[in-house]
Amino acid sequence: MRIKNASLTLGAWLAGMVFFLPVAWMVLTSFHSESDAASNPPAFTAPLTLDGYREFFGTGGGPDPWPPLINSLTASLASTVLVLLLALPAAYALTIRPVRAWRDVLFFFLSTKMLPVIAGLLPVYLFAREIGFLDNIWLLVILYTSMNLPIAVWMLQSFLAEVPVSVIEAAQLDGARLPVVLGRVVAPVVLPGIVATALICFIFSWNELLFARVLTGVTAETAPVFLTRFITSQGLFLAQLSAASIAISLPVLAAGFAAQDKLVQGLSLGAVK
Amino acid sequence: MTSATTKAAPGGQGAPPRPGARTAPGQGRRANRAKAWATRAPLLPALIFLIVVTQLPFVATLVISLFDWNALYPDDRAFTGFGNYDTVLGDADLRGAVVTTAVLTATVVLVSLLLGLGLALLLDRKFAGRGFVRTITITPFLLVPVAAALLWKHILFNPEYGLLNGLLAQLGDIFGFTAPERDWISEMPLVAVEAALIWQWTPFMMLILLAGLQSRPLELYEAARLDGASNWQLFRHLTLPHLRRYLELGALLGSIYIVQHFDAVFTITGGSLGTANLPYVVYQEFYAAQEYGVASAAGVLVVIGSLLIATLALRVVSSLFREEGSRA
Numbered sequence: 001m002r003i004k005n006a007s008l009t010l011g012a013w014l015a016g017m018v019f020f021l022p023v024a025w026m027v028l029t030s031f032h033s034e035s036d037a038a039s040n041p042p043a044f045t046a047p048l049t050l051d052g053y054r055e056f057f058g059t060g061g062g063p064d065p066w067p068p069l070i071n072s073l074t075a076s077l078a079s080t081v082l083v084l085l086l087a088l089p090a091a092y093a094l095t096i097r098p099v100r101a102w103r104d105v106l107f108f109f110l111s112t113k114m115l116p117v118i119a120g121l122l123p124v125y126l127f128a129r130e131i132g133f134l135d136n137i138w139l140l141v142i143l144y145t146s147m148n149l150p151i152a153v154w155m156l157q158s159f160l161a162e163v164p165v166s167v168i169e170a171a172q173l174d175g176a177r178l179p180v181v182l183g184r185v186v187a188p189v190v191l192p193g194i195v196a197t198a199l200i201c202f203i204f205s206w207n208e209l210l211f212a213r214v215l216t217g218v219t220a221e222t223a224p225v226f227l228t229r230f231i232t233s234q235g236l237f238l239a240q241l242s243a244a245s246i247a248i249s250l251p252v253l254a255a256g257f258a259a260q261d262k263l264v265q266g267l268s269l270g271a272v273k
Numbered sequence: 274m275t276s277a278t279t280k281a282a283p284g285g286q287g288a289p290p291r292p293g294a295r296t297a298p299g300q301g302r303r304a305n306r307a308k309a310w311a312t313r314a315p316l317l318p319a320l321i322f323l324i325v326v327t328q329l330p331f332v333a334t335l336v337i338s339l340f341d342w343n344a345l346y347p348d349d350r351a352f353t354g355f356g357n358y359d360t361v362l363g364d365a366d367l368r369g370a371v372v373t374t375a376v377l378t379a380t381v382v383l384v385s386l387l388l389g390l391g392l393a394l395l396l397d398r399k400f401a402g403r404g405f406v407r408t409i410t411i412t413p414f415l416l417v418p419v420a421a422a423l424l425w426k427h428i429l430f431n432p433e434y435g436l437l438n439g440l441l442a443q444l445g446d447i448f449g450f451t452a453p454e455r456d457w458i459s460e461m462p463l464v465a466v467e468a469a470l471i472w473q474w475t476p477f478m479m480l481i482l483l484a485g486l487q488s489r490p491l492e493l494y495e496a497a498r499l500d501g502a503s504n505w506q507l508f509r510h511l512t513l514p515h516l517r518r519y520l521e522l523g524a525l526l527g528s529i530y531i532v533q534h535f536d537a538v539f540t541i542t543g544g545s546l547g548t549a550n551l552p553y554v555v556y557q558e559f560y561a562a563q564e565y566g567v568a569s570a571a572g573v574l575v576v577i578g579s580l581l582i583a584t585l586a587l588r589v590v591s592s593l594f595r596e597e598g599s600r601a
């Protein structure tokens with residue numbers, strides 16, 4: 001029995017390592033010189049250097065990554081704030097003080113998420129071109145808001161539904177007014193859920209490529225679009241590619257690890273807790 | 274919003290709000306209507322925003338799909354009925370994209386579900402470093418998709434300096450065989466795209482199935498064990514039936530995301546070598562070929578495919594949802 005347990009533990013560690021290996025290798029490569037990065041056999045013990053990151057941040061004369069990074073940050077943060085502003089009242093109207101057909105409304109939100117975004121892309125493009133809104137980061141803000149709004153409504157309603165009705169009623173019987181009840185009783189319980197929702201919306205916006213690729217040009221280019229310049233091989237570029245990929249993934253990795261415990265609830269739209 | 278003390282909020286999964294007490298008939302009805310709108314008001318901004326930004330473009334796509342419209346010849350725009358659908362379904366490449374989409378989605382979802390199940394079973398046990406292993410296992414899912422695709426394309430699959438061929442060669446040195454220096458992406462392009470996607474999506478499946486495993490009623494397992502059930506019997510007759518809905522949910526949510534997937538195809542193969550799926554074709558028709566009508570028809574086909582999956586998904590979510598509701 002002990003041997004069996006030990007081998008299962010070993011198996012779990014091994015499986016985790018196998019999944020992690022490509023990422024670990026990419027991190028290692030990002031700290032190698034370009035010639036070590038492209039060596040065959042793989043140079044596991046080559047000396048470490050920050051050249052890849054220096055190159056990425058533009059000190060080597062390459063393209064400046066800061067405008068795309070700032071664009072991505074703007075689009076992700078602004079759309080996340082907008083999503084919360086729209087989704088919180090909606091989730092409230094679906095749980096605490098529900099409208100009559102709240103279940104139908106909830107499923108309408110979900111159904112919009114299941115329609116592929118690609119099918120609406122062309123009209124959005126034509127309309128944006130007509131009103132001169134192409135290559136504008138606020139166009140992405142609007143689109144990312146609509147992309148994440150259903151997820152946020154579902155997540156927030158599942159968190160709000162966890163607040164016991166009796167607690168709210170008790171506070172109201174004590175004569176507390178609604179804003180007070182929301183601020184003092186509901187908010188502390190729901191806050192971790194709101195944070196997790198925000199983190200997940202941030203991740204999805206930060207990762208998005210298709211809209212950004214089609215609707216932006218030079219000014220509003222985002223970080224994933226910046227990465228697409230590495231699609232075609234350019235001689236010795238692996239260390240730089242790795243450094244750029246890791247640097248651009250860092251905000252998402254941080255947000256993902258922070259939201260780890262609520263990640264499933266968000267990704268399964270609140271169906272799994 | 275009216276004073277909170279007048280009507281206790283029904284909240285949660287409770288009944289719809291009770292209508293207010295009536296005083297005079299006419300006045301009461303007006304007050305009721307005002308109250309109903311006050312209840313609805315917080316919902317409206319989100320609802321209207323979503324309808325305008327996501328539903329209207331779909332209607333436009335549907336209309337454009339009925340027109341013969343190439344942006345390079347804007348004066349030749351004409352109504353063609355279902356002509357564009359004939360084009361999409363009649364063109365071998367475009368038909369191929371339908372098949373590719375189905376194969377890609379099915380393979381990625383099934384394989385990552387199976388691997389995810391294995392990982393979830395391994396991680397369901399308590400052992401030293403479990404939290405750490407769980408964290409590093411979900412890392413692939415948290416890489417920016419383009420970065421993950423670049424990692425597979427250049428760092429793992431490259432025939433000359435990629436890690437895969439490098440490791441194979443070293444294994445060959447140790448065990449005395451000559452590893453073939455394969456060009457993975459040109460030899461098996463679709464498998465290459467699938468491998469990258471499976472790697473990213475297995476952690477997602479693992480997370481859903483792990484949540485399922487951890488919601489198992491443990492008393493049942495003790496009782497069955499007392500009755501002398503073997504581990505395999507426990508898995509077959511208790512764990513699998515309990516996991517069924519989580520497996521369904523993982524499969525359906527995975528399908529919804531993978532059917533729409535664009536990034537890996539765009540990055541790894543650029544849609545060449547028979548890996549172009551429908552989203553890529555829509556992108557190409559519209560972005561490169563400027564065939565607005567054909568692109569829209571292909572888009573509508575993606576929608577129809579997704580709707581089929583989505584109907585099933587909604588049913589599963591709704592049954593889980595009702596179960597959660599009745600438990601609360």
